[in-house]
Amino acid sequence: MGGLQNDSWSHSCIVGILPSTGAEAPFVAGFQSWKLILRSGRGEIVPLLAGKLQEGIRHDGTHRVHAGVSVACVAMAITVVSCQWFVAAGLQIASQNISCHGKQLRDHSGQFQIQKLRRADSRMRIVLEPLLMILELLEWCLTPASLRARTNGLLAEQIAIRHRANRCRSSWQSHLQSCKSFLTRQLSSGNHVAVLGSGHLRDIDLRHLKNNFSRITLIDVVHPLEVQILSLFSGGRIKLCSSDLSGALQLKDPSLPIALDQNLRSLLESADALVSSCLLTQLALPASHLWGKRFNSALVDAGVARIQQNHIELLESASTAVLITDTAQRYGHHEWSPLLGEVGLPAPADRWIWDIAPAEEHGLKGLGAEQRSVEAFVFTKHAQTTKIFAHS
Helix, strand or coil: CCCCCCCCCCCCCCCCCCCCCCCCCCCCCCCCCCCCCCCCCCCCCCCCHHHHHHCCCCCCCCCCCCCCCCCCCCCCCCCCCCHHHHHHCCCCCCCCCCCCCHHHHHHHHCCCCCCCHHHHHHHHHHHHHHHHHHHHHHHHHCCCHHHHHHHCCCHHHHHHHHHHHHCCCCHHHHHHHHHHHHHHHCCCEEEEEEECCCCCHHHHHHHHHHHHEEEEEEEEECHHHHHHHHHHCCCCCCEEECCCCCCCCCCCCCHHHCCCCCHHHHHCCCCCEEEEECCCCCCCCCHHHHHHCCCCCHHHHHHHHHHHHHHHHHHHHHCCEEEEEEEEEEEEECCCCEECCCCEEECCCEEEEEEEECCCHCCCCCCCEEEEEEEEEEECCCCCCEEEEECC
16 A cells, blocks of 8 residues: 555455555455464554655666676586584684594594595586686687598597696606606707607607707697697797608508508608607507497407507618607506507617506596506617517
8 A cells, every 4th residue: 555545445453355455465365364463553554654655765667677797607506525624613712622622633634634635626627627628629629630630539639638638747747757858868969850749749858859950840640739839930940740650541441551651751761860759559549440340359450550560660760760658558456458569679778657547537446547668769770679579
């Protein structure tokens, strides 16, 4: 009922069926329950003065006011894992010694800290994973690459390797440093060096190559965006060559002869030194995935072994070549499984263990962390070497 309005139809002492005229109120139920009012006076009386004041401060467009939206973004619900903490009393002035509290804190403080770090890492992964997926998609769109590299998943795999290396940075540090140190010790100065399967250059000491070689050629089926930018501003010293080093991506049958592109072979023959780091076991993966859809495993394994053997023979034909490759794999404390087929390799000049992924990385916590056995080799054109054949 508005101010300055008197409606005798709804008397204060009689329960009306309809609301007062002009009032925005629902119908009153005739048989509603009653309650005893423990005070004097009448119930539900609207004074005229108060009604007038209320009417005066109202807005005629109250029900048509729209909320102003300043920023629109994607939101995601995050479950906060429950935890156990010690909470001080709200009105406590000074700290008090609680029985067994200190002993419990000393016994479990280390465990609490570990759980706290794990929960924080879990929450951080939940928040960052969607953002990283968006960044990977953006990088995939912006990186110049051939149609074959995109459709075969080669570009996506190249981007995924970099993000995995970032996640496992602490585990990979020792392995990457071992690769760089071995290359630095074995490669002397020259005119031209070619890096096969250059990738993101994480395992290559590029500064050492710049100081000892006047020309550097990076060869891979697809080059990451940051490497393309590096070549662009190198003053012509770093050249990029996009080519299939397996020679098998175009083959529909693994039993057909495998041969490298002639222009690529001529380029490799002109180099004073060749470098193949962490490539040999990955070289045949794209072709084996294509072959595995139509051929039996024995024929596919034979084709993979031929690709690996051709790569080793290519390094042996160079004046100087360095090969670093993982040769075996294991999870946790299980037995080592060989990664190479029936290929001939000389005795390694160095070897080490690569902690490639913790158990949380590959999602197989029951198997444990993944490790690789890495071996390093040196080939010289006139050296006599005794080959040791690895069997799958």
